[in-house]
Every structure is written in structure tokens, then in C-alpha cells.
């Protein structure tokens with residue numbers, strides 16, 4: 001069963017199949033609605049999938065990031081370096097955790113943090129780096145890891161868009177000290193509602209996270225910290241278990257369709273394709289994002305022809321009103337992020353898109369001339 005959309009070719013298309021419906025009904029009929037057996041099984045299976053010792057589910061990806069930082073004991077004055085070009089939840093979570101986000105600009109030809117620019121932002125107060133594997137493409141983890149080890153700081157991967165992506169043969173989430181995932185309905189896998197996951201090898205962090213997400217509990221009616229009601233519901237976990245089993249197949253389809261877009265669009269004048277994979281990188285193409293100086297014209301042309309597209313993201317985080325007000329950022333603070341935000345367009349990609357549809361979208365993209 002496919003969720004219905006108003007476009008002939010939708011941007012994304014979350015899957016809800018019969019097995020997921022059955023899993024949901026079974027969980028509702030036979031388990032505790034909160035912290036039922038499915039939650040623990042989903043955590044175990046997700047940890048195994050990522051190659052980490054622990055996984056702790058949460059109510060959202062934002063909560064996963066916030067709780068991860070708090071579980072690592074990041075104190076209030078602690079600075080966290082991250083990208084200004086992400087969904088704004090990444091840096092909101094830093095602020096919710098009581099720490100201070102410090103942005104560094106992007107690499108010149110990609111969408112992720114530039115490790116050299118991160119290095120320039122380090123101060124004695126820096127406690128962690130949050131690389132975001134944006135659009136499903138892994139960040140340059142070797143350089144970031146070296147930097148973090150050198151300075152004795154932690155890495156929290158924002159893998160909210162990158163379930164199953166790999167770097168040097170390891171799944172993202174397992175490369176930093178902690179990895180965070182979102183299961184929001186647009187992601188490569190979802191729980192058919194909001195949900196998140198923290199993965200880590202660090203037992204202390206995992207124990208603290210389990211307590212934080214469950215009211216700060218030490219036991220049923222004693223608490224060890226001021227926590228949150230931020231648990232993943234049982235029924236969502238039951239659906240997540242089925243989705244996790246489909247994830248690799250779905251990611252393979254995404255990769256195949258991304259290759260087809262590349263073949264179809266290669267050489268189109270004035271159109272930049274997403275960065276390719278360097279050896280050891282394996283993207284899962286959460287989004288297939290092109291860059292054009294005529295982005296808005298292109299989006300309108302696609303829409304007129306029944307093709308949905310979107311801009312991820314039109315305004316970089318530092319130029320959002322609350323960040324301007326709080327930190328005094330203005331245009332020019334992070335030039336690459338700002339330039340990219342003005343030129344990106346996400347084309348339809350999802351596990352149910354057909355080769356014919358990719359060809360149709362590509363033909364429409366090629367229709368326009370992209371002179372400067």
C-alpha cells in the first residue's frame with residue numbers, strides 16, 4: 001500500500017505494507033503500549049545493524065541528539081561545532097541540551113562540514129563536533145576523528161538522513177562516540193510516526209540515555225536525573241522492526257536510481273550533480289540534490305509537469321530569525337552554506353520510483369537551459 005500524493009511523480013513515498021500493519025495490530029493487542037517488548041527488540045536489532053553495543057530509542061531524532069549530548073555530560077558553557085546547512089533540529093538540539101552551537105562552513109564541492117573549517121572553530125570550550133551526513137552522504141569522518149582525538153573532544157554523528165550509509169566498511173552511527181537517527185516519515189526508514197534512536201558503544205552514555213528518555217528514572221519511582229518523557233511508542237517500534245528488515249533493499253534501489261539520474265543528467269550545462277563517492281564512502285541517497293542558478297525556474301517547470309521537488313534547505317540555520325537574534329549572525333557569515341541554500345533542488349527519489357519516472361524527471365530537467 002502506498003501513501004497517496006497529489007503529484008504524478010512524488011518527491012518521496014513512505015511505504016506502509018501489510019506486514020507493518022499486522023505488526024502494529026499485534027503489538028497493540030499483546031504488548032504494553034509504552035516500553036513493550038517490541039521497543040527492546042527494535043533497539044537490539046538496530047544496534048546490531050549499526051554495529052554498536054547499544055541502541056536507545058527516543059521519541060524523535062531531535063530528542064536523540066539532545067539526550068545524547070546530555071548523556072555525555074556536556075555542560076552549559078560547552079561549545080558544539082556543527083554545520084549551518086542541515087535541518088534546524090540539529091543545532092536546536094544543542095541549545096535544548098543547554099550547550100552552545102558554533103557553526104563551521106561546508107566543504108567546497110559537497111554538502112557536509114569541512115574538517116579544515118571545523119579546526120578553525122575549535123576553542124578550549126569545544127566539547128564535541130556534530131557532523132551531519134546530509135542527504136545520506138557520509139561526512140569526512142577520518143579527518144574529523146583525527147581532529148577530535150587530537151583535542152580530546154567527542155563526535156556525535158547526526159545520521160538522521162543516513163540509515164545504512166557506510167564509511168570505510170562501517171555503518172554511520174558507529175563511527176563517532178554516539179550516533180543519532182530519526183524515523184520521521186520522510187526518512188529512508190520510518191516507524192510511521194515520530195521516532196529516534198541513539199547508538200553507541202559507551203555503556204555509561206547508553207545507561208544515562210535510557211534514564212533521560214524515561215523521565216530520568218533510576219527505578220520505577222526513584223530518579224537519578226531530571227529527564228523527559230521521550231520514549232518510542234511500542235506500536236511504532238513494531239513497525240520499525242519490519243522497516244529495518246527492508247532498509248538494505250530500499251537503499252539499493254535508491255542507489256540504483258541515483259546512478260540512473262547521474263547517467264541521464266551528466267553533462268547538462270549549468271547543472272551540478274551531487275558529489276560522487278570517494279573510495280570507502282557509500283551514500284544512501286536520502287535525497288538526490290542538484291544545484292542550479294535557475295533552481296526556482298526548474299522547480300516551477302517540474303511542478304507544471306506533475307513532478308514534485310523541494311528545497312532542502314532554503315535558509316541556512318544561522319540566518320533563521322532565532323539564530324540571528326541570539327548570536328548576531330548575518331549574510332556572509334558562512335558563504336558556502338548560503339550559496340548552496342540558494343541553488344539546491346531535491347529531485348524525486350524513493351524505493352518505489354521507477355526507471356521510467358527517473359527518465360521522465362531527467363528529461364524535464366534537461367528541457368531547460370541553464371546558462372549563467
Ligand SMILES: Cc1ncc(COP(=O)(O)O)c(C=O)c1O
Nearest residue numbers: 060061062087089090160182184
Ligand atoms: C539532519 C537531521 N537532523 C535532525 C533531524 C530531527 O529529527 P526529528 O524530525 O525526528 O526530530 C532531522 C529530521 O527531521 C534531520 O534531517
